[in-house]
Amino acid sequence: MLPRLSLLARSALKGAGTPAGGVRVVSTLPEMPPCDFQPSPYKGISYEDAMHRRKTKLTPALLTYYKKPVMVYQGHMQWLWDVHGQRYLDLFAGIVTVSVGHCHPKVKEAAKEQLDLLWHTTNVYMHPPIHEYAEKLTSYLPGDLKVCYFTNSGSEANDLALLMARLHTGSFDIISFRNAYHGASPYTMGLTAHSTWTYNMASGFGHHHAMNPDVYRGLWGGAHCRDSPVQTDRSCSCAAGECMAKDMYLEQLHEVLRYSTGKKVAGFWAEPVQGVGGAVQYPKGFLKEAYAMVRERGGICIADEVQTGFGRLGSHFWGFQTHDVMPDMVVMAKGIGNGYPLAAVVTTPEIAQSMTQALHLNTFGGNPVACAVGSAVLDVMEEDGTQQNSADVGTYFLLELAKLRDEFSIVGDVRGKGLMIGLELVKDKGTREPLPGPDVVSIWEDIKDMGVLIGKGGFYGNVFRIKPPMCLTKQDVDFGVAIIRRAIEKYCEQTQQTKAAAVN
Missing domain, CATH: 3.90.1150.10 (Aspartate Aminotransferase, domain 1)
Structure with a gap:
């Protein structure tokens, strides 16, 4: 013992x-x-x-x-x-x-069963697990988020989402938050605004970083700002149903759009709760108005659910749902495979069409074993609550x-x-x-x-x-x-x- x-x-x-x-x-x-x-x-x-x-x-x-x-x-x-x-x-x-x-015993058993059948074949051939898993995964997503691109990591998924956002909109400017982490590949390093993880190299063409709406450490914040059982100890004089901090941070985002981008933007990235940045939460209602502001400029909105997705926030399966928003693309990884290398970008059929401008495949994305594991993870989440x-x-x-x-x-x-x-x-x-x-x-x-x-x-x-x-x-x-x-x-x-x- x-x-x-x-x-x-x-x-x-x-x-x-x-x-x-x-x-x-x-x-x-x-x-x-x-x-x-x-x-x-x-x-x-x-x-x-x-x-x-x-x-x-x-x-x-x-x-x-x-x-x-x-x-x-x-x-x-x-x-x-x-x-x-x-x-x-x-x-x-x-x-x-x-x-x-x-x-987890059930996830482990699913991997073993698939290993006995087929370890790998690229997606230029058809195999059952990828089609079964795509159907199951998209059933957990609302609206028209129905088309999957499978990759192997969150960085790779964000990399692909960046490409799609620019192809679909015909624009180049991308917006993310200071203190955000969206990956460390040369392409995603521009999205990431956290110098701890950034090399001194040219990686940020077309990327703009808005002020992080951090209600604890930022310029503005109060005692009722965030969707959490625990609030900051900062004083707050806002009237019921109003949030000065939210409005001030929205104005900062508007300043970036006004002065730093073209008349049209390609996309806006946000984690529902910042992960590497230290579990930072935004003011309630902020993300919904930020999405509207970006869409007025022709941009699409991307939810980075690499850390927040799959029920981790408790009240909802996806972190973006806690903000009452509907993204145009959802990037997911990490918990999707319970540790097995698996990631995905899920988007709408319209946006997915942008990738048909050239041939595209991913050698290991949607691997048969990965898809069998991902499917088992969803089953276990339901069974284990x-x-x-x-x-x-x-x-x-x-x-x-x-x-x-x-x-x-x-x-x-x-x-x-x-x-x-x-x-x-x-x-x-x-x-x-x-x-x-x-x-x-x-x-x-x-x-x-x-x-x-x-x-x-x-x-x-x-x-x-x-x-x-x-x-x-x-x-x-x-x-x-x-x-x-x-x-x-x-x-x-x-x-x-x-x-x-x-x-x-």
Whole structure:
């Protein structure tokens, strides 16, 4: 039987500091929730050998989490095991990708069955899974969003959507938000407005970045702006049903259209909730008016659902539905295949016709195994009730994390919807000055050492990204919040000790 609370978690509790005033503050941690699954014994290369190969055989630009990286080798639902047998609660889902659970039995079985029949044939030939999956996937989309282009990643899907937007409209100008992330290919790098991920090269021809309508960190925002169980702590004097912040950000978008683009634009990109940017939410009603503004200029509207789609926001299957808008194209990836390489652009028959100007195919897009997996994922979402679970458990998670904002001076904001959550750390709540990077990392590392994996993002790298597999339970939430609380407590205790020592 594996220990319910890891040895790392137990050791992390030893020697906790005593803050100035002499009162020792130690949270009582619950035991790690039980898991009946038994991982198989690890028999692969050693950790040390893998680290050497990573440094010498893989690109030096490869991002690696943690000072002592976790080397995982097996997963089951919301759990991961490393090569040392350590169990972790996965609250990041392989960067918001594992939607229904690691190695979900039904999805795994669908992949095995298809592997026994046909692994691959390009789309110049017909095979049943792609046609069956296209029919099933489009049944989840409203209106005339009925034509699928299958690809392998979100960057590739956004790349294709860019091409279609320009071909269909005959225009070139594209608009996205500052702080947005839509991919890192040479074409999509112009869409992405986040310098952390942008190389110093020509990539932004025809791209224009509007002010990010961030109601916490932006110029305007109040206490009732966003579609979330947790609002900002900024004061708000807006009358009922009105939002000054929304109107001010819309005016900024209008300024971009007025001064920076031609009389016609090709397209407007927006994530329903910004992912890499730190779970940023826009003012309620903003996106609907922004869509109308862009369409007045002849542009089409693209919803980037790579992270928000497939029920993750809880109240709706698609993130754009939470804004009461109808996009012209929907880009999806990550959770679409529960970790299997699969992505898609779904659009209208009219827009799809634009691609007939030349021949088009994708060697691996719509692969038989990928389509079988994607179809099984949709079935599991219905059978397991993952969307409702995201609503119930996600709301509970947000409200529990909101208590940390009330408790700790360094927790500046808690936000999100469903199981797409951000917790922003600050040095000063009044100025919203970000907590310095090394301080954020020390808390983040401590959380990992106590058995919980979370992401990190936002422009300043000061936002904990919490986007777990959608099979998460409230018991898991209690454990995860307790670990995050203890890591923050330890940081605050150590900070107080350092200040006290400096005074003495």
